[in-house]
Amino acid sequence: MIHSVDLYSKNRIIKVVNILTTGEEMTKYNKSEAELEAIFQQKIDSEQKIEPKDWMPEAYRKNLIRQMSQHAHSEIIGMQPEGNFITRAPSLRRKTVLLSKVQDEGGHGLYLYSATETLGIERSELISALQSGQAKYASIFNYPAQTWGDMGAIGWLVDGAAIVNQVSLQRTSYGPYARGMIRICKEESFHQRQGYVIMMELAKGTPAQKQMAQDSLNRFYWPSLMMFGPHDSESAHSAKSMKWKIKRETNDDLRQKFIDQTAPQIAYLGLEHPDKDLVWNEEKGQHDSGEIDWEEFYAVINGNGHSNRQRIQHHVKAHEEGAWVRDAMSEYKQKKLQRKINAETAA
Ligand code: FAQ
Secondary structure (H helix, E strand, C coil), X not given: CXXXXXXXXXXXXXXXXXXXXXXXXHHHCCCCHHHHHHHHHHHHHCCCCECCCCCCCHHHHHHHHHHHHHHHHHHHHCHHHHHCCHHHCCCHHHHHHHHHHHHHHHHHHXXXXXXXXXXXXXXXXXXXXXXXXXXXXXXXXXXXXXXHHHHHHHHHHHHHHHHHHHHHHCCCCEHHHHHHHHHHXXXXXXXXXXXXXXXXXXXXXXXXXXXXHHHHHHHHHHHHHHCCCCCHHHCCCHHXXXXXXXCCCCHHHHHHHHHHHHHHHHHHHCCCCCCCCCEEECCCCEEECCCCCHHHHHHHHHHHCCCHHHHHHHHHHHHHHCHHHHHHHHHHHHHHHHHHHHHHHHC
């Protein structure tokens, strides 16, 4: 009989083997850590992907686990504001579209957790870090969704901002993350479009509907800009992440792209721009814009946004209620393994 502790040790053994590979490579190629690091950086500089079994500096692995798991958590926690509106969608068609969109976000979270696990960390460790508040998720999901207009604003602006970032991440240096991003971006484009269509319908509807669209835009515009993170000068991880090509463009450059792409979309809807300081700068070929409320940003990422506690409580509850699924899966896995061992012993 194989007990779960045996399976657990099996995973531990895999981890140890991975660590040994590092040592083996050092002996195999007779290379020091510094030489391996130089080879690693050359690979990055020549646009080769780093794959799970390749040698990588420990700080690269840790930084990737941090960013990728936070990205996965964002997708999963991000299901909550829109999930809350599935039963309130104004038509059957809208309900099916929203349901499918929210399911896609769940799928993105799962690809990203799986990709993170290739770096030698267990899913359960990632989930504990989320639930204990040790790991962050995108600040935007701590703002409440209050109206149907918010479903439009989230799809258009939140998925829109996510795409601007994720298009650049398709070229990230870690192979499993880059490949995951290609599929995720295709799905996010549909999400962004469905959000904009909701906004177009509201904006050309009754005065009350147009007002609803304006109100959603006003509440979600600035938090969407915050999705790109602090200014480059304040960004703790950017320098290393850019050198390692985990990030391909800086927080401020990506935010600027989003500001520039969103301005004509707001104008097309006939809505007022929430940034009263926004002006086109002919010389720079981009917009100059007003300053983000960074106090609000830091309050939200440090756990004090409107919905932080509610989002985590909801996740903990859903996770506990799903325990039987995980137990059933692990029993089944053990049963299959035991059958295989029995068959091999009998042969
Ligand atoms: N929210 O040094 P940096 C989506 C943290 S997917 C919360 O600049 P970095 C789809 C940062 O983690 C949206 N925390 O950090 C969807 C770090 O804290 P740490 C998610 C933030 O990593 C749509 C600290 O501040 N997308 O929306 C935020 O180099 C609709 C210092 O910052 C991704 O995760 C923030 N906005 O750059 C789903 C993309 N900004 O870890 C459902 C991948 C910064 O030291 C519905 N991630 N922090 O404790 C990235 O590109 C990067 O991680 C950044 C931040 C750009 C988010």
